[in-house]
Amino acid sequence: MPYVLIQVTREGVTAEQKATLIRQTTDLLVQVLGKDPAATFVVIEEVDTDNWGVAGETVTRLRARTAAGAGR
Numbered sequence: 001m002p003y004v005l006i007q008v009t010r011e012g013v014t015a016e017q018k019a020t021l022i023r024q025t026t027d028l029l030v031q032v033l034g035k036d037p038a039a040t041f042v043v044i045e046e047v048d049t050d051n052w053g054v055a056g057e058t059v060t061r062l063r064a065r066t067a068a069g070a071g072r
Contacts, residue, residue, distance in 0.1 A: 001039045002029050009059055010046040018044050 004025050022042045029035040049059040 001041070002033070002035050003041045003043070004029070005043050005045060007045045007047055009049050009052050011049065013044075013046065 006021055006025070021044060025042045026037050026040050029040050030037055049063065052059045054062060
């Protein structure tokens, strides 16, 4: 009974993209590991960029700093 958690930042991932992730992740587990798709669980968790950190700062701040630098 595989359980796969996919975490993405909350930045406009569409319902269609989520459905594709779920379908293709399930297909991958069937193809590679021979798992039963009816017993395969895929969960997509959207995380606010204030709650996701990279290199010691939040993604919100990192993106704001990057955007500010690009506007120069």
